[in-house]
Amino acid sequence: MNNNNRKLQYCLLIISILLFSACAKEQAQLKVEELRCCNLVNPEGIESPLLGWKIKTQEQGLVQNAWEIQIASSPEQLQKGKADVWNSGKQLSDQQFDIIPEGVAFEETGKYFWRVRIWDGNGSISSWSEPASFSIGLLNENSWTGKWISYPYSKERPLPYFRKTFQTGAAQDAAVERATLYFCGLGAGELYLNGQLVDSTRFLDPAQTNYEQYALYSTFDVTSLLEKGENCMGVMLGNGWFTQDAAWNGAPFSYGPPMLRAQLVVFYNDGSKDIIASDESWTWHEGPVQKTNIYMGESYDARKEIKGWSTAGFQAENWQPAQLVENSAPPVLKAQLMHPIRKKEVISAVDMWQDASGNWFFDFGANAAGVVQLQAEQPAGTKLNIKMAEEPQKDGGLDYSTLGWIHHGKIFEHEYVCKGEGMESWSPRFAYHGFRYAELSGFTGKPDLSTLSLVVVHSDVENTGSFECSEPQINRLHELAMRTVFGNLHGIPTDCPDREKCGWLGDSHAYVKMANVNLQMNNFWEKYLEDIRSGANPKEEKTLFHERFNTTFYFTEKPSGLPYMIAPGKRLCGVASPDWGTALVQLPWWLYVYYGNAAVLEDYYPEMKTWTDHVASLASNPERTSNYNKETKHIVYQGLGDWCPPGGNEMMDTPIEFTSTAFHYLDVCIVEQTARLLGFTADAEKYASLKKAIAGEMVETMYNESEKTFGSQTADVMALDFGLVPAGDEEAVAQAVVRNMTEKHDGFMNCGIFGIGRVGSMLARYGQAEAAFKMFTKTGENSFARMWDKAGATSLWETLPVSEASEESGREASHNHPMQAGYDICFYEDMAGIRPDASAYKVIRFEPLFMDWMDWAKASIESPYGSIVSDWKHMADEVEWNLEIPANSSGIVALPNGKKLNVNGASLDENTFAVAEKKDSKTFYHFPSGSFQIRISD
Numbered sequence: 001m002n003n004n005n006r007k008l009q010y011c012l013l014i015i016s017i018l019l020f021s022a023c024a025k026e027q028a029q030l031k032v033e034e035l036r037c038c039n040l041v042n043p044e045g046i047e048s049p050l051l052g053w054k055i056k057t058q059e060q061g062l063v064q065n066a067w068e069i070q071i072a073s074s075p076e077q078l079q080k081g082k083a084d085v086w087n088s089g090k091q092l093s094d095q096q097f098d099i100i101p102e103g104v105a106f107e108e109t110g111k112y113f114w115r116v117r118i119w120d121g122n123g124s125i126s127s128w129s130e131p132a133s134f135s136i137g138l139l140n141e142n143s144w145t146g147k148w149i150s151y152p153y154s155k156e157r158p159l160p161y162f163r164k165t166f167q168t169g170a171a172q173d174a175a176v177e178r179a180t181l182y183f184c185g186l187g188a189g190e191l192y193l194n195g196q197l198v199d200s201t202r203f204l205d206p207a208q209t210n211y212e213q214y215a216l217y218s219t220f221d222v223t224s225l226l227e228k229g230e231n232c233m234g235v236m237l238g239n240g241w242f243t244q245d246a247a248w249n250g251a252p253f254s255y256g257p258p259m260l261r262a263q264l265v266v267f268y269n270d271g272s273k274d275i276i277a278s279d280e281s282w283t284w285h286e287g288p289v290q291k292t293n294i295y296m297g298e299s300y301d302a303r304k305e306i307k308g309w310s311t312a313g314f315q316a317e318n319w320q321p322a323q324l325v326e327n328s329a330p331p332v333l334k335a336q337l338m339h340p341i342r343k344k345e346v347i348s349a350v351d352m353w354q355d356a357s358g359n360w361f362f363d364f365g366a367n368a369a370g371v372v373q374l375q376a377e378q379p380a381g382t383k384l385n386i387k388m389a390e391e392p393q394k395d396g397g398l399d400y401s402t403l404g405w406i407h408h409g410k411i412f413e414h415e416y417v418c419k420g421e422g423m424e425s426w427s428p429r430f431a432y433h434g435f436r437y438a439e440l441s442g443f444t445g446k447p448d449l450s451t452l453s454l455v456v457v458h459s460d461v462e463n464t465g466s467f468e469c470s471e472p473q474i475n476r477l478h479e480l481a482m483r484t485v486f487g488n489l490h491g492i493p494t495d496c497p498d499r500e501k502c503g504w505l506g507d508s509h510a511y512v513k514m515a516n517v518n519l520q521m522n523n524f525w526e527k528y529l530e531d532i533r534s535g536a537n538p539k540e541e542k543t544l545f546h547e548r549f550n551t552t553f554y555f556t557e558k559p560s561g562l563p564y565m566i567a568p569g570k571r572l573c574g575v576a577s578p579d580w581g582t583a584l585v586q587l588p589w590w591l592y593v594y595y596g597n598a599a600v601l602e603d604y605y606p607e608m609k610t611w612t613d614h615v616a617s618l619a620s621n622p623e624r625t626s627n628y629n630k631e632t633k634h635i636v637y638q639g640l641g642d643w644c645p646p647g648g649n650e651m652m653d654t655p656i657e658f659t660s661t662a663f664h665y666l667d668v669c670i671v672e673q674t675a676r677l678l679g680f681t682a683d684a685e686k687y688a689s690l691k692k693a694i695a696g697e698m699v700e701t702m703y704n705e706s707e708k709t710f711g712s713q714t715a716d717v718m719a720l721d722f723g724l725v726p727a728g729d730e731e732a733v734a735q736a737v738v739r740n741m742t743e744k745h746d747g748f749m750n751c752g753i754f755g756i757g758r759v760g761s762m763l764a765r766y767g768q769a770e771a772a773f774k775m776f777t778k779t780g781e782n783s784f785a786r787m788w789d790k791a792g793a794t795s796l797w798e799t800l801p802v803s804e805a806s807e808e809s810g811r812e813a814s815h816n817h818p819m820q821a822g823y824d825i826c827f828y829e830d831m832a833g834i835r836p837d838a839s840a841y842k843v844i845r846f847e848p849l850f851m852d853w854m855d856w857a858k859a860s861i862e863s864p865y866g867s868i869v870s871d872w873k874h875m876a877d878e879v880e881w882n883l884e885i886p887a888n889s890s891g892i893v894a895l896p897n898g899k900k901l902n903v904n905g906a907s908l909d910e911n912t913f914a915v916a917e918k919k920d921s922k923t924f925y926h927f928p929s930g931s932f933q934i935r936i937s938d
Helices: 003-029 075-079 472-486 505-510 512-518 522-534 583-595 598-620 656-678 681-702 713-722 730-744 759-765 769-777 804-810 818-832
Strands: 030-037 051-057 064-072 111-120 132-135 160-168 176-186 188-193 215-221 229-238 259-268 273-277 283-286 289-293 297-301 333-335 341-348 351-354 360-376 383-389 414-417 424-426 433-441 452-459 465-469 834-836 843-846 856-863 866-874 878-885 890-896 900-903 914-918 922-927 930-937
Touching: 030 111, 030 132, 051 111, 051 866, 064 075, 075 111, 160 259, 160 273, 176 229, 229 259, 229 289, 341 360, 360 383, 360 414, 360 472, 433 452, 465 472, 465 818, 472 512, 472 769, 472 818, 505 512, 505 583, 505 818, 512 583, 512 818, 522 583, 522 598, 583 598, 583 656, 598 656, 598 681, 656 681, 656 713, 713 730, 713 759, 730 759, 730 769, 759 769, 759 818, 769 818, 818 834, 818 856, 818 866, 878 890, 890 930
Parallel strands: 215 333, 297 414, 843 890
Antiparallel strands: 030 051, 064 111, 111 132, 160 229, 160 283, 176 188, 176 215, 176 259, 188 229, 259 273, 289 297, 341 452, 351 360, 360 424, 360 433, 360 452, 383 414, 383 433, 465 856, 834 843, 856 866, 866 878, 878 930, 890 922, 900 930, 914 922
């Protein structure tokens, strides 16, 4: 080879290296990460995949132009680029989540591996993502080999152990490739394999449902727990919500005896498989759980524990055959896609004292939902009793009144009988409570602070938001809101974790938006919506009187498809009132707004219409005399009103007909917008006309034109939020709110759950941010600070103790009620200034409204597109504002007129970024994705 050829080859090699390096560098700058399937990481047992990802890049203004997904039957196939299940090919689309692999028939119990790459607007291509996985569950009743099994249940009989031994690899010499276990224990079950808990942090699994319609099953990859040869599967059953027959003074809320269904599928590397399923060959024996109830507590006798009961070598003498369940089993099992309830953290006691009777009391420092954990070394047979409470009494004991035990017939209590074999550790398996304090009686000797702990339990939803600011009082309000919300996520959104534990519809929509910015709630709300819908089938009973509220309603027979006040369960409390049932319309809409979930709108559109038309019929045929000097056609008189304002419901100053009609107007607006999104033009026009008529009648009958008010703080802020205020009067109405606060309420809010989530934002957005700031930071009587300064609150009470009168009225009500947490949305959307301007934050509105009254504020929200950050602070002579806008989205950024504006070191003018809109004092610029440091100075 001559020198010229060598030089040519060398040059070609250098060029190839440079091109490869440039390509590698380009791909390194554009990455696809955080793959999710059905909003979960590598989920097991789903019904069908919905795929999504996040884009990581340093490039400004990146827009996804196309994507390609490969799905394979093994990671090895995927690594080779052999997508033997599905190869999408290059799809020209900016869609980044909720992608359905079209035309693929996924096999039940099959496991799949997938990866994705994308192209940006310049044609640059990312490298392939790291692979992710999902497995398909059991999709219909015929897929279940496992049978429902139980035991001879009675209230007096202890709860059972169940067990089943089986062989793996016995019929062939193949190795186990993977093993998947599908399990449903009702009301709840602990699942063991070869002596080990399959998931030691799960609690009260699966989540509660309307068991007459369906139940949920959980899926576990148990490959690592299997042994070659003989194995043993074990289950401890609890009553949970399914066999709840002890609370509510014996109300008939039980669905039947505890039962279980299990199916283990073992796959071998030669392509064969075994199925081990629940049937009458399983055996049972009485266990140590003597009795348990989700409300009343649990009794456990450690002397009745059977050592090694779930191991293969155990000799199961005197165990009885399981019984097949005939009639009371749920007709349908569905995969549980929501995050399970888990044991999240252990809170140690901060104080301990004893009363004159020898009882010991423990203070855990904060009110939370959870279980007590006992660590004790006591003689065999010692009976330890544990009671929980939210408040202490002045005499040194505990105040049990806030738990509402009087409605159940007995103070909630756990009993543990010691086995006397050294240090014993125990916590209830099938009951939880909301509490800060615990009473321990029967203890021999003196306990220490480690004797009792509080184990926090809640649905393990992902924390996707963070907020902090320069005002400690606002930070504390945020902390209280989050503790209270977590304390009420237990498979359903409960009203409180102690006295009721019910999924009241009105409570949920009062704080849905703040929950959505703080947490990944998509799967949780989808499940709850199914609870609402599945419970809305026709019932025969008539509801004229509402037990909780001592209120007569004007509904008689329940039409088909209408929700109840509570979902799920048998404690229905009548047909939903207009201001509670609006949740059936609002929840799908806020799923679309915050998470981009358009499928839920399509799925629930019929129910949304049915509900809205039902309320319209109530308005057009009122069963109550009009409060106005004219006949009304669109005013809705039924409802509960602005529930739990300061001082209690007797101090409610917003007419029920205002709040119910306003929510009806909101429902009509949402249904109209949904109809337009789904292409139902005739429906959209129908609801647009109805919307106009409702607004006109509300203004005509309820609006004081001269005073610029609808009559109360809540009425005015709802009107501002929903767009009911006559055009041009918005700032005057916000001034009326401030005037009401100043003249009637000591400069403070007077709102129940419908107003408290709106008052801060509406004041700030209509020129009264200073009044909102003063409201949030006020101290003394009539202030949020009074909740902890005087009442000692560490969570949000049902009636907030913001004054002496409201503390008195709320003293015996629940002290852990998330319906009051709606104010937290103002911190994200108006203090930090992050709001969705298009579905799923595809366009983000950045507009902090408290810069003149705070030193700094910062928040982050994990949107479907990626992390959004707004972080602003006052410097010596300027404001520094740092923004993060995820790739494939953009921002509308509000900046003041008449100031010097600098972005990433360069002066900003109207030629830098496009102007989206202008107002008197602000210009709104359209920013691309990327990281931006903005400096604002005089």
